[in-house]
Amino acid sequence: MPANLISKKDMKDLAEQAAGRSESKGDPRVKEVTERLLYRLMQVIDECDVSMDEFWAAVGFIAKTARNNEFGLMVPGLALEHFLDLRLDEAERRAGIDGGTMRTIEGPLYVAGAPLSKGEARMDDGTDPGEIFFISGRVTGEGGTPIPGAIVDIWHANSKGGYSFIDGEQAPFNLRRRIETDAQGRYLARTIVPNGYGCPPQSATREILTLLGRHAERPAHVHYFISAPGYRQLTTQFNFTGDKYLHTDFAFGTRDELIVTLERVNDPEEIRKAGLNRPFARATFDVVLVQDKAGAPATNVQREHVIAG
Ligand SMILES: [Fe+2]
Numbered sequence: 001m002p003a004n005l006i007s008k009k010d011m012k013d014l015a016e017q018a019a020g021r022s023e024s025k026g027d028p029r030v031k032e033v034t035e036r037l038l039y040r041l042m043q044v045i046d047e048c049d050v051s052m053d054e055f056w057a058a059v060g061f062i063a064k065t066a067r068n069n070e071f072g073l074m075v076p077g078l079a080l081e082h083f084l085d086l087r088l089d090e091a092e093r094r095a096g097i098d099g100g101t102m103r104t105i106e107g108p109l110y111v112a113g114a115p116l117s118k119g120e121a122r123m124d125d126g127t128d129p130g131e132i133f134f135i136s137g138r139v140t141g142e143g144g145t146p147i148p149g150a151i152v153d154i155w156h157a158n159s160k161g162g163y164s165f166i167d168g169e170q171a172p173f174n175l176r177r178r179i180e181t182d183a184q185g186r187y188l189a190r191t192i193v194p195n196g197y198g199c200p201p202q203s204a205t206r207e208i209l210t211l212l213g214r215h216a217e218r219p220a221h222v223h224y225f226i227s228a229p230g231y232r233q234l235t236t237q238f239n240f241t242g243d244k245y246l247h248t249d250f251a252f253g254t255r256d257e258l259i260v261t262l263e264r265v266n267d268p269e270e271i272r273k274a275g276l277n278r279p280f281a282r283a284t285f286d287v288v289l290v291q292d293k294a295g296a297p298a299t300n301v302q303r304e305h306v307i308a309g
Pocket of ligand 1 (some may be wrong): 109156157220223
């Protein structure tokens, strides 16, 4: 069939009708967004001359994504989670907020309720053969004032790229901890160096990325939520210099301001001081939080998470 079979007016009328515009009942916000979505979808179908087979294949594809519970992968894979971050960055700038550590995507693998400790924590359970890794840092306000009592919620993958609760292979809350900063705003985590990971082989997300000619891999990274009373909650992560996938993360999570260099420590004296008997790695990730501001868009996003149980 040729493209452009339907006039824009007819598509707009149909989208308006489907969105209940002539009905007094219903939710005005849902009506507005539905109408615009439908109108644009109809335009794409008509402009690209999407066949019935193609349309229903797409519906089946969305159904598969839902069955696999993988919208948490699909959303960042199609850049939408990063797009939401870009919008929030700009909304903050317009609200007069321009500073603090850069945010980036949460990703799909956060689990609430990780063990909480003061000042420092060991995140791994000792079973992972990965490289021992110390992460240290300070949480401060914009002027460099330390923020004691900030909650630094950290989660990351193991040396195989798997997450506890998700891969079914790790102890509950392995590599997931909350650390309350000390009087100087410092935190210290002992853990293991994470590996990157890819979308599961049979996932709908990998399927679409392959059709788009893209890979489905993430570089290694460590996720953070940081919160403190009177400050805006921050969702972020850091990556490592030199990672093969650093600048082609399928999830668009890498930001240049959030790349740290892993320092390899081989000096016997340093190893002894750390209470270890083998070389280790360390990195610093300092966090600057921005003070709460009336009228600024919220940063503590409400979304469905895996429930630990
Ligand atoms: Fe992740």
